Amino acid sequence: xxxxxxxxxxxxxxxxxxxxxxxxxxxxxxxxxxxxxxxxxxxxxxxxxxxxxxxxxxxxxxxxxxxxxxxxxxxxxxxxxxxxxxxxxxxxxxxxxxxxxxxxxxxxxxxxxxxxxxxxxxxxxxxxxxxxxxxxxxxxxxxxxxxxxxxxxxxxxxxxxxxxxxxxxxxxxxxxxxxxxxxxxxxxxxxxxxxxxxxxxxxxxxxxxxxxxxxxxxxxxxxxxxxxxxxxxxxxxxxxxxxxxxxxxxxxxxxxxxxxxxxxxxxxxxxxxxxxxx
Amino acid sequence: xxxxxxxxxxxxxxxxxxxxxxxxxxxxxxxxxxxxxxxxxxxxxxxxxxxxxxxxxxxxxxxxxxxxxxxxxxxxxxxxxxxxxxxxxxxxxxxxxxxxxxxxxxxxxxxxxxxxxxxxxxxxxxxxxxxxxxxxxxxxxxxxxxxxxxxxxxxxxxxxxxxxxxxxxxxxxxxxxxxxxxxxxxxxxxxxxxxxxxxxxxxxxxxxxxxxxxxxxxxxxxxxxxxxxxxxxxxxxxxxxxxxxxxxxxxxxxxxxxxxxxxxxxxxxxxxxxxxxxxxxxxxxxxxxxxxxxxxxxxxxxxxxxxxxxx
Numbered sequence: 001x002x003x004x005x006x007x008x009x010x011x012x013x014x015x016x017x018x019x020x021x022x023x024x025x026x027x028x029x030x031x032x033x034x035x036x037x038x039x040x041x042x043x044x045x046x047x048x049x050x051x052x053x054x055x056x057x058x059x060x061x062x063x064x065x066x067x068x069x070x071x072x073x074x075x076x077x078x079x080x081x082x083x084x085x086x087x088x089x090x091x092x093x094x095x096x097x098x099x100x101x102x103x104x105x106x107x108x109x110x111x112x113x114x115x116x117x118x119x120x121x122x123x124x125x126x127x128x129x130x131x132x133x134x135x136x137x138x139x140x141x142x143x144x145x146x147x148x149x150x151x152x153x154x155x156x157x158x159x160x161x162x163x164x165x166x167x168x169x170x171x172x173x174x175x176x177x178x179x180x181x182x183x184x185x186x187x188x189x190x191x192x193x194x195x196x197x198x199x200x201x202x203x204x205x206x207x208x209x210x211x212x213x214x215x216x217x218x219x220x221x222x223x224x225x226x227x228x229x230x231x232x233x234x235x236x237x238x239x240x241x242x243x244x245x246x247x248x249x250x251x252x253x254x255x256x257x258x259x260x261x262x263x264x265x266x267x268x269x270x271x272x273x274x275x276x277x278x
Numbered sequence: 279x280x281x282x283x284x285x286x287x288x289x290x291x292x293x294x295x296x297x298x299x300x301x302x303x304x305x306x307x308x309x310x311x312x313x314x315x316x317x318x319x320x321x322x323x324x325x326x327x328x329x330x331x332x333x334x335x336x337x338x339x340x341x342x343x344x345x346x347x348x349x350x351x352x353x354x355x356x357x358x359x360x361x362x363x364x365x366x367x368x369x370x371x372x373x374x375x376x377x378x379x380x381x382x383x384x385x386x387x388x389x390x391x392x393x394x395x396x397x398x399x400x401x402x403x404x405x406x407x408x409x410x411x412x413x414x415x416x417x418x419x420x421x422x423x424x425x426x427x428x429x430x431x432x433x434x435x436x437x438x439x440x441x442x443x444x445x446x447x448x449x450x451x452x453x454x455x456x457x458x459x460x461x462x463x464x465x466x467x468x469x470x471x472x473x474x475x476x477x478x479x480x481x482x483x484x485x486x487x488x489x490x491x492x493x494x495x496x497x498x499x500x501x502x503x504x505x506x507x508x509x510x511x512x513x514x515x516x517x518x519x520x521x522x523x524x525x526x527x528x529x530x531x532x533x534x535x536x537x538x539x540x541x542x543x544x545x546x547x548x549x550x551x552x553x554x555x556x557x558x559x560x561x562x563x564x565x566x567x568x569x570x571x572x573x574x575x576x577x578x579x580x581x582x583x584x585x586x587x588x589x
Contacts, residue, residue: 015394022388023405026462029420030408032431036423049431092318095311105308112579114319119516119575121523123544124564127551128326128333131343151322154315159583183307212413214526215544219552229413233530243429250416257411265404272467273474 030254037247044244059248071249073224074231078253081142081227082210085149086203092150093157094199098187100158101165102173111162115155122152122215130219140222148220149210156209157202160274164198165191201267208257208268228253334562340555353562363563365538366546367570373453373542374521377460381517384461385468386510390498392473403470410466417463418527449536456528456540460521468513475509476502508581515578522571543567 036044038055063071099105129148130139138144168191176190192199217230232249235242261268309316334353338346357363388406392399409417424432425443433443479502487497503510525544528534534541534549541549547567551560 011394015391018391019388019395019402022391023402026409026466027405029417029424029462030412032424033420036429036431044429047434049434092314096315099308099311103304103308103311105305106312110312110316110319112583114315115583116575116579117323119519119578121525121544121567121571123523123525123547124330124568125323125326126548127557127561127564128330129322130551131333131557132326132329134343147318147322151318154318158315183311187311208411212411212415214413214415214529215548219548229415233413233415233419243423243426246419247423250419253416254412257413258408261407261411262404265400265407268407269403269470269474273471 030258033247034251037244037251039244041244059244060252062242062245063249063252066245069231069235071228071231071252074226074228075252077142077145077225078211078227078229079256081145081149081225082207084142084146085153085210086207088146088150089153089157089206090199090203093154093161093202094192094195095187096154097158097161097165098191101162102170111158115159117152118155118159126215126219129216133220139220140225142225144220145210145213145217145225145227148216149206149213153206153209156271156274157206160202160205160271161195161198163274164195168194197267198270201264201271204260204264205268205271208260211257330561330564333557334565336558338557340551340557343557346558349558353558354566357559357563357566362538362541363543363546363566366541366543367567369453369539369541370522370524370543373457373460373524374518377457377464377521378514378517380457380461381465381468382514384465385513386472388465388469389472389476392469393476403473407466407470409463412463414463414526415530418459418530421459422531449539452532452536452540456531459527459531460524463527464517464520468517471509471513472506475506479505512578512581515574515581519571519574519578522574 032049035051035053037059038057039050039053040056040058043050043053063069096106100107100111133139133144138147172194173186173190176186181189211227212229213227214229214233217227218233221227221230228249232246232253235246235249333346335348335350336346337349337353392403392406395402412420421432424430427433427443430443436443483501483505484497487501492500522542523544524542525548528540528542529545529548532540534545538546543563547560547563550556550563554560
């Protein structure tokens with residue numbers, strides 16, 4: 001018994017060593033980018049690289065006040081586009097998933113098609129969407145990015161919400177219907193409260209994916225509607241090799257999605273595994 | 279996760295109204311509820327898709343969109359005979375196969391490893407998931423910084439073991455390098471799906487196996503892996519499809535170069551449209567890509583929405 005215990009303890013220690021090693025390898029770029037953003041220009045080039053230092057926020061100042069590089073505007077763009085897209089996906093996917101699961105409408109064709117959008121290469125739609133938006137004057141607007149992100153994420157929303165809706169017992173809805181509740185009342189008063197956490201999780205994930213989206217944000221924006229993800233990526237070409245500034249820009253750009261990961265880990269995991277595990 | 283995993287018993291309430299006919303009133307309100315979705319899909323996918331087919335049958339340049347002339351299937355014939363198109367497809371396939379297999383192996387190993395620990399696991403999982411929460415484009419930039427000749431931190435540590443980043447970013451090593459970066463970003467995705475699946479294996483089965491004297495290895499091969507087989511297949515399919523359409527990370531890291539060495543099919547089409555400005559050929563290539571991908575997409579969808587499909 002005691003030998004068994006000891007073997008178990010040794011296994012646990014070995015597992016933790018391996019896990020910590022993995023965390024170091026996987027999170028290395030994030031940590032080092034953050035530390036780089038706090039270095040002075042002189043410290044950037046010292047070898048061996050310094051890990052412990054008195055932080056300077058000069059690079060953050062540069063990023064926010066650089067002439068011609070409107071970082072604040074990009075942050076606002078990202079915030080608005082990601083928030084609107086995540087709210088809209090919830091608004092579109094919630095009633096639609098009710099129609100799919102409970103009313104059995106659109107299950108055969110519409111549902112697979114919309115889900116398949118999540119898996120199609122965006123570049124296939126990129127060109128016609130670009131041309132169409134150019135015709136109607138939507139290039140370089142936040143609306144264009146919102147529309148595109150809603151369409152490409154709504155399939156995920158449907159997949160996730162239908163999975164949850166299927167597991168809700170119908171009795172509650174049936175008794176509400178007997179009491180004379182209309183579809184709208186049913187949806188907002190009965191189903192939405194029960195499905196609330198799943199709807200919130202959908203929104204959180206769509207927010208992250210929209211925030212991170214690159215191809216459409218690169219293609220459909222010029223200046224006014226550029227998001228931080230594109231802005232920070234193009235910082236290199238636009239401003240030469242100013243690695244401290246670039247690191248600061250990246251650190252600010254990834255902060256919201258990383259914060260989400262810690263705050264809503266449980267729900268994000270459920271969202272990510274939707275479709276893979278039911 | 280939620281019930282209805284193919285092996286566990288399906289939850290009865292969810293299955294009860296499977297083949298019940300719905301009255302016409304429900305169909306009507308169903309369409310009302312689906313209306314926003316349908317309008318959105320029509321506007322932002324169906325309409326552009328039709329437009330794409332139309333463009334693909336024309337000779338048309340980005341610099342002058344209104345000037346075009348009909349060439350029928352000419353663009354398709356050109357693309358099918360264009361070595362660069364096939365080269366980008368081949369690179370995408372190769373990239374997908376290698377990256378996905380490595381991610382699968384590492385992700386599974388990590389999932390098993392995390393099954394051993396208990397205290398502090400939630401926090402460790404959060405930290406492991408961080409790379410996949412970073413925009414792939416920014417993840418690419420991060421590695422560009424790490425491998426920079428002058429300030430790169432990895433450059434320094436690699437020089438200690440006599441590896442020069444010049445060779446890493448040179449023509450011989452660039453393909454493995456982008457694969458490694460993809461692995462570093464997406465292994466966590468494979469991990470979290472397989473970890474969640476492994477956690478759903480019922481404890482009583484595992485205890486029964488242990489009581490019968492089955493070794494940990496044998497329990498894994500004979501019980502745990504077969505039990506999570508659907509998740510294994512789905513994670514391979516999702517990762518495969520996603521790796522195949524890779525754009526962001528490689529685009530910011532190499533731009534598809536040196537030459538066309540790391541040009542994925544997405545980068546090929548993007549450059550054809552926006553750098554060369556040849557919209558006719560780019561659209562034809564996009565349609566061809568979709569046709570080539572259709573079987574894979576169909577299989578993926580079958581697996582992912584199999585429960586809904588049965589009803």
